[in-house]
Amino acid sequence: xxxxxxxxxxxxxxxxxxxxxxxxxxxxxxxxxxxxxxxxxxxxxxxxxxxxxxxxxxxxxxxxxxxxxxxxxxxxxxxxxxxxxxxxxxxxxxxxxxxxxxxxxxxxxxxxx
Amino acid sequence: xxxxxxxxxxxxxxxxxxxxxxxxxxxxxxxxxxxxxxxxxxxxxxxxxxxxxxxxxxxxxxxxxxxxxxxxxxxxxxxxxxxxxxxxxxxxxxxxxxxxxxxxxxxxxxxxxxxxxxxx
Numbered sequence: 269x270x271x272x273x274x275x276x277x278x279x280x281x282x283x284x285x286x287x288x289x290x291x292x293x294x295x296x297x298x299x300x301x302x303x304x305x306x307x308x309x310x311x312x313x314x315x316x317x318x319x320x321x322x323x324x325x326x327x328x329x330x331x332x333x334x335x336x337x338x339x340x341x342x343x344x345x346x347x348x349x350x351x352x353x354x355x356x357x358x359x360x361x362x363x364x365x366x367x368x369x370x371x372x373x374x375x376x377x378x379x380x381x
Numbered sequence: 382x383x384x385x386x387x388x389x390x391x392x393x394x395x396x397x398x399x400x401x402x403x404x405x406x407x408x409x410x411x412x413x414x415x416x417x418x419x420x421x422x423x424x425x426x427x428x429x430x431x432x433x434x435x436x437x438x439x440x441x442x443x444x445x446x447x448x449x450x451x452x453x454x455x456x457x458x459x460x461x462x463x464x465x466x467x468x469x470x471x472x473x474x475x476x477x478x479x480x481x482x483x484x485x486x487x488x489x490x491x492x493x494x495x496x497x498x499x500x501x
Contacts, residue, residue, distance in 0.1 A: 308487040310426075317476050317494050318426065323487035330489075361426055365486035369442035370416075372426040 270294050270364050274373035280381040287349040289376045291362035296342045299366065306366035309338055309347045312375075313358045321360075322347065354380060383407040385415075385477050385492035392498045393467050401495045403460040403477030410458040411435035413480045416488060417451060417462045421473040429475075431486075432460060467499045 271294040281287040297306045305325035310318035320329040322338035325345055335350045349356055357380060362373040388402040403415065417429040430441040434453040441449070450463040460477055474494045481489025 304485070306485060310488075317478075317491035318488070319491070320481060320487055320489045323481060323485070323489075329481070363426070363487075368431075368440060369428045369444070370486055371428065374425045 269369060270297065270367055270371055272362055272364055272371050272373040274360075274362060274376050276376060277374065278377040278379065280379045281349075281352045282381045283354065284351050285381075287352050287356070287378055289347045289360050289362075289378070291340075291345040291347070291373050293343045293345075293364050293366075297364045297366035298342050305341050305345070306364055307338075307340075307345050308363045308365060309336075310361045310363065310372075311356075311358045312361065318361065349378075352378075352380070383479065383490045385479060385490055387475075387477060387492040387495045390496040390498070392500065395468055395499060395501055397467050397499075398463065398465045399467060399497060400461055400463045401475055401477075401497070403462075403492050405434075405458045405460065405479070408479075410453075411455055413482060414486070415453065415460045416478050416480075416486075417449075417460075418476045418478060418488070419445075419473045420476065420494075421470075426476075429462065434458075434460065464497070467497075469499050469501075471497060472499050473497060 275290045307325040309322040312318040326338045359375045384406045386404045419427045429445045430451045432439045432451045453460045477492040478488035479490040481487045
């Protein structure tokens with residue numbers, strides 16, 4: 269099974285500053301035949317279900333603000349929030365959907381400094 | 382508007398069984414896979430299994446195989462997760478979610494969650 273590991277486990281960033289969350293897969297999740305990375309990022313606020321932010325590693329979901337961006341390929345990926353807003357306080361998860369079971373990372377808790 | 386509405390919170394005793402429902406609306410039910418995801422208190426999301434409501438093709442995370450059954454009734458556009466022989470460790474929030482469409486198996490739409498508490 270593919271294991272997803274995020275870093276850091278928690279992060280405190282000042283409002284307006286950049287937040288960077290990393291995600292590493294235990295094996296490549298790049299499908300060579302279509303050059304797509306099978307990775308998604310989700311945001312989960314307290315008491316709410318997760319919300320899809322990014323899929324195919326870098327495609328923003330519908331209605332997701334452009335301050336959220338995803339990058340990376342193969343086994344190393346990054347979620348960047350370019351200018352942190354108060355409403356971005358949440359836990360962020362990466363997920364691979366290359367090979368079942370489609371595992372999630374352990375989550376990164378993002379707070380305001 | 383795509384909506385997934387799950388059944389309400391449950392309190393069960395160890396050894397009992399439970400069936401959670403996920404009522405889908407706003408799209409063609411048989412066109413998208415539905416997944417079930419578990420979240421134990423304070424823990425990461427865990428993929429339980431998948432169903433294609435069109436042909437009832439079902440896939441399970443081996444970690445959950447034998448303990449859960451995923452099903453769907455396309456006549457009422459509802460997916461189900463059945464948990465059997467419940468243990469205290471099954472206490473968790475359970476979510477249904479739908480593939481985004483065009484995004485592979487990324488989960489673009491989620492139910493509100495069903496909290497299951499198992500306690501004697």
